[in-house]
Amino acid sequence: MIADNIVIVGTGQAGGWAAQTLRKEGFAGRIVLVGNEPHIPYERPPLSKAVLLGEAPADSTYLVKREAFDELALDWRPGVRVTAIDRAAKRLALSVGEPIVYDKLILCNGGRARNLQVPGSDLPGIFTLRNIEDARALSQALVADKKLVVVGGGWIGLEVAASARKKGTAVTVVETMKRLCERTVPPEISEYLLGLHARHGTQVILGAGVSGFSLNAEGKLVVQLSDGRALVCDSVLVGIGMIPNDEPARAAGLACDGGIIVDAQCRTSDPDIFAAGDVASWHCDWAGRRMRLESWQNAQEQGIAAARSALGLEVDHQPLPWFWSDQYGVNLQIYGLPTSSQRVVARGAPGSDCFMLFYLDGNVINAALGPNAARDLRFARRLIEQRKVIDPERLADPQVPMSKL
Amino acid sequence: MSNTEWTDAAAIADLPEDDVIGMVVAGHDLALYNAGGEIFATDNICTHGHARLCEGFLDGHEIECPLHQGKFDVRTGQPTCAPVTEAIKSYPVKLEGGRVFLAIG
Numbered sequence: 001m002i003a004d005n006i007v008i009v010g011t012g013q014a015g016g017w018a019a020q021t022l023r024k025e026g027f028a029g030r031i032v033l034v035g036n037e038p039h040i041p042y043e044r045p046p047l048s049k050a051v052l053l054g055e056a057p058a059d060s061t062y063l064v065k066r067e068a069f070d071e072l073a074l075d076w077r078p079g080v081r082v083t084a085i086d087r088a089a090k091r092l093a094l095s096v097g098e099p100i101v102y103d104k105l106i107l108c109n110g111g112r113a114r115n116l117q118v119p120g121s122d123l124p125g126i127f128t129l130r131n132i133e134d135a136r137a138l139s140q141a142l143v144a145d146k147k148l149v150v151v152g153g154g155w156i157g158l159e160v161a162a163s164a165r166k167k168g169t170a171v172t173v174v175e176t177m178k179r180l181c182e183r184t185v186p187p188e189i190s191e192y193l194l195g196l197h198a199r200h201g202t203q204v205i206l207g208a209g210v211s212g213f214s215l216n217a218e219g220k221l222v223v224q225l226s227d228g229r230a231l232v233c234d235s236v237l238v239g240i241g242m243i244p245n246d247e248p249a250r251a252a253g254l255a256c257d258g259g260i261i262v263d264a265q266c267r268t269s270d271p272d273i274f275a276a277g278d279v280a281s282w283h284c285d286w287a288g289r290r291m292r293l294e295s296w297q298n299a300q301e302q303g304i305a306a307a308r309s310a311l312g313l314e315v316d317h318q319p320l321p322w323f324w325s326d327q328y329g330v331n332l333q334i335y336g337l338p339t340s341s342q343r344v345v346a347r348g349a350p351g352s353d354c355f356m357l358f359y360l361d362g363n364v365i366n367a368a369l370g371p372n373a374a375r376d377l378r379f380a381r382r383l384i385e386q387r388k389v390i391d392p393e394r395l396a397d398p399q400v401p402m403s404k405l
Numbered sequence: 406m407s408n409t410e411w412t413d414a415a416a417i418a419d420l421p422e423d424d425v426i427g428m429v430v431a432g433h434d435l436a437l438y439n440a441g442g443e444i445f446a447t448d449n450i451c452t453h454g455h456a457r458l459c460e461g462f463l464d465g466h467e468i469e470c471p472l473h474q475g476k477f478d479v480r481t482g483q484p485t486c487a488p489v490t491e492a493i494k495s496y497p498v499k500l501e502g503g504r505v506f507l508a509i510g
Contacts, residue, residue, distance in 0.1 A: 017487060043488070064490045296473075300487055322474075331472075374471045378462050 003103035004029035006310060007092060009082050010108030013296060014277025014303035016041025016063040018106050021307035023072050032075040032100055034082060037131055040069045045296055047135040048159035049326055053166060054139060058132045085252035087270055104310040107249060107260060107275040108303055111242035116151065120213030125221050125235040129156055130242070141235035144168030149223045149233045151210050153180040155325050157239035158193060161202050162327035172203040172231055174210060174223070186338050188350045188357060189369060195351065200328050244279045244292060257281060259292040265315045266306035274310050276302035285318050287337050297322045320385055333374055335381045336367030345392050356380070363389045376402045411499055411506035418503065420444060425468060427459025431509050435496070438479045440466050444498050445479040446507050452491040
């Protein structure tokens with residue numbers, strides 16, 4: 001059956017690209033775009049950087065300008081949540097308004113920031129960061145001579161720390177693990193990030209959890225650490241990951257496991273329902289396992305893939321994972337999924353301002369990453385995707401251009 | 406086009422084959438492309454993420470932005486790959502006496 005009524009849930013990168021792709025592929029039917037935010041689809045990376053700093057207006061993150069969005073002729077429902085999915089009737093119950101029906105449903109409803117389950121976590125001055133309103137609220141805390149404690153030494157926490165230092169805010173990062181970004185980068189990069197933050201005056205405390213928050217007699221926030229220490233500050237950012245919004249899908253009986261399970265065609269266990277972006281969990285061939293990939297690239301490309309798949313077009317969503325982070329003017333990029341079990345080749349001196357690490361199986365590169373090496377890493381991407389057999393000695397030699405490997 | 410004002414921007418020989426370079430011409434930050442011997446010029450700053458296209462990756466007639474890997478057709482400035490949605494300004498090019506002239510206007 002050719003669909004003529006497609007509903008997309010979610011107005012982030014994935015949902016926005018799904019909507020645009022449907023039109024680009026010539027779909028002329030009805031598209032309902034349901035989003036619990038007041039904004040047209042936007043990208044989140046600037047929320048911890050330019051938008052947080054007030055260097056760019058919130059609407060600069062919109063995927064397309066308002067006029068171009070209007071030209072897509074969507075039935076856009078801002079500020080609305082899906083409360084239930086009735087798969088038999090192919091109907092969605094909404095938090096506002098009448099239920100709506102669908103022929104095909106694309107779930108791109110992302111996730112929400114995880115909160116710390118400790119006493120005092122609802123005190124004023126404790127923030128999380130997921131959407132534009134969060135960024136606006138947190139930006140008020142980035143003031144010179146005030147003190148911010150960042151709970152969580154992952155990407156959100158470190159980018160906010162870097163932005164706060166730019167405003168002259170004193171920053172302490174508290175991370176429970178023994179190193180920064182432990183889930184996503186190898187030890188050499190954690191070490192590099194630690195040095196980078198130290199050079200910019202950010203204090204980092206590793207291996208300590210947070211056991212609670214309270215207010216002292218002066219009205220300042222007190223962050224109680226598991227090792228007995230207490231940090232006094234003006235505000236706190238909690239950046240400890242996200243929880244996928246897969247509850248409506250689960251309640252409707254779709255296969256879920258820490259996210260909505262989809263295949264490489266973005267299909268859920270219901271042939272008329274697709275999922276993409278932060279909420280979707282699929283078997284990533286590059287990782288060799290099923291996972292959610294919380295990245296800008298995956299949200300965009302899986303959103304496009306899900307839309308194409310919903311139209312019956314051929315899709316095989318297996319992009320080489322790609323991630324970047326900007327901190328203190330340093331651009332760190334990661335291609336593939338570096339794991340410590342493989343052979344590592346360094347190009348340039350690890351710890352310097354520009355170097356790369358390559359993760360090899362035999363003489364084939366599986367992953368590459370490093371700071372301030374975007375152009376060379378772009379060549380590395382090609383080598384990874386082509387599974388090219390390279391000479392590790394030449395790879396390690398900065399005198400040999402990456403284009404000649 | 407008889408009134409077009411042509412600005413001498415570079416020597417053809419200065420444009421490496423199948424690559425892109427950045428330069429400021431008459432106050433404009435531009436990217437110049439040599440795509441298999443054909444020369445094209447566009448604005449240098451990507452319409453999406455404000456990266457410099459001259460640090461990007463030229464593949465045939467497509468320039469890939471180094472920051473988010475959006476792509477433009479260097480002949481027309483039209484976007485060809487997500488995330489870019491807005492065209493980048495392209496400039497008429499004239500080759501004469503081994504030099505590259507641009508109509509910046």
